Amino acid sequence: MVKNVRETRDISTVFFVDPECSTARPGQFVMVWEPGFDEFPMSLSNYDAKGVSSVTVKPWGPGSGALVGARRGEVIGIRGPYGRPFTVEKCGALLVGGGTGLAPLLPLAKALVKAGAHVTVVLGGRSKSDILFEKQFRRVVKRKNLFITTDDGSHGRPGYPTDLAEELVRERNVTRVYTCGPEVMMRKAYDISDRAGIEYEASLERSMKCGIGICGSCTVGRNLLCRDGAVLDAKALKASLEEFGLLQRDASGRYIKV
C-alpha cells in the first residue's frame, strides 16, 4: 500500500503495488484482504505497467472501513485481477456511473479513447461533494462530452444520470452503454439501451466469497459474477431480469432486495 487519496468526504482511493495487476483490463476486479477484518471484491480504478494500481472505496463494512483508513506501508492482500472486462473497441460509447461505480469507468474511458471510440460520460452523485473523479475524467474526455448530474442539483444537471443518458442516447450516435453504480440505476440504463436497441455492459456487485468460480455465492441467475462478470452484457442480463435491479442473494443464498 503506497498512497491513500481522499476523493470525497467518504470515498478514498487506495494505491498499492501488485505486479499481476499490470496486466489488468478495464472492469476487472481484485479481492482485497484487509488482514483481521475481511476480504471483498473491488474494481480497479487505476493500474499501470509497473503494477501501481488502486481501488476506490467507500466504507460500508469492517473491511472497507479499515481500508479507507489504511496508511502508506501497510500490508494488504490482493488476489487477481479477476473477471470478464468491459469490451474495448471503436464505438459510440456512453459511460453512465454513480458514486463509487465510477471507479471502473475511469480506466475504461482511457482505454476507449485510446481505441478510437467516441466517448461521452455522465457522472452522477447525490450532491456536488459526492461527484467522484471529475478532474480525472476531464483529462480523458472533451468538455462537451462530459456531463454531471446531482440528485440535489448542487452541481451540473439536477436529477439522475439515467435521465440525461436517455436524452444522450436519442441525440448522439451511441452504440453501447457502459454502466456501473447503484443497481437500480444500471437497470434503468439497461431498459433505455434495450428500447434503443443498442449494446449494453454493466459491472455488477454481489456477495462474493471465493472470487474464482468455486463457492457459488455471487450468482446473478445462472451467471457466476466472479467468472462470467463482474461485467455482464445485455444477453446475460436479459436471462436474469427477475433479479437484475431487484433482488440479490445474501451470504446464505437467500434473496434480499438490491
Add this chain to the structure above:
Amino acid sequence: MVERSLRVKVAGLRLENPLLLASGIVGVTVDSLTRAIESGAGGAVSKSIGLEPREGYRNPTLVATDSGLVNAVGLSNPGARVFSEELAAVKGRRLPIVVSIFGGGPAEFGRVVEMLDGNEFLAYELNLSCPHVEGVGTEIGHDPEVAASVVRSVRSRTKKPVFAKLSANTHRMVDVAKAAVDSGADGLTAINTMRAMTIEVETRRPTLSHKFGGLSGTSIRPIAIARIYELYQAFKVPIIGCGGVSTWEHAVEMLLAGASSVEVGTALYNGYGVFSDINQGITNYMVRKRFKKVQEMVGLGHKF
C-alpha cells in the same frame, strides 16, 4: 467422435454419465445446479443444506495454494425451507439433483429431511465430514455411533436413496462407513476435504478467518483413491468417489479403485466445460480398451 453410452446406475440412481458436481461447489442455487447438469454432469449435488439459513464465515473463506485450495466457507446455505421452495419451482423437470444435508445430530438431520423430502430430487448425501464447522462435522462423522443414529434418523423418514459422505480425516473411516451401511445407507461418498491451514508470512496470520479449513484439488486424489480402494474391499454398497478429479484419467482411476460414479468439484475452477471434457476422455478410453459400459471398469484395480 465415437458414441458410447456412459449411463450408470448407482444405488437405484440412473445417471446419464458417471460425473456429478461435488457438494459445496457453486451449487447453492438450483440455477447453478441446472447449469452444471446442462454442461454435461450426469447429476449435481447441492451445497449442504441445514435447518436454518447460515451466512458462513467472514472472508477470507478460500485461499489458493500451490497444493490446492483451502476453504472454510462455513456451510453457508439458505436453509431447508428456502431450498425446498427452489426445488419446488423446478418440479416436473426431472433434474438429476442430489441434496446434501448437514445437521447437529439425528433429530436435526431428520427435520431437514422432513422439510425437503416431498420435492423431486434423486437422493440425499449426508455430510458427515465437514472438517471446519464445529458441532456438525467431525463430531458427527468421526464417531460410528453418532453416524449410525444420523443415518437411522434419515432412513426412517425417506424412501429416497441415502449416501453417507465420509471423512478421511479419521482413522475410523471404515468403522463409520460400516455404521452407516448397517443403519441403512444405500451408498458411500468418499472423501471430503482434508483438514488444512495456511499462514500468510508478511502478516504472520492464518489466512482464513476461521484459521482451519479443508484442502481440495489434485493433491488429495491419491488419498481418495486409497480410501475408495479400502471401502470397495470392505463393502458391497456402491461408492461415489470424490477428491481431486480434474481429468478423464483421474475419473477412470477412481472407477478402477472402486467408485461407481465420480464427483468433480475444485476442477470447476476451469469452468463448467470440465464435465464434457472428462466424459469425452472416458468415452475415448472405453473405445480404446473395448469397454461397453462404465460399470465394467468399476473396481478393476483390485484384480492385481
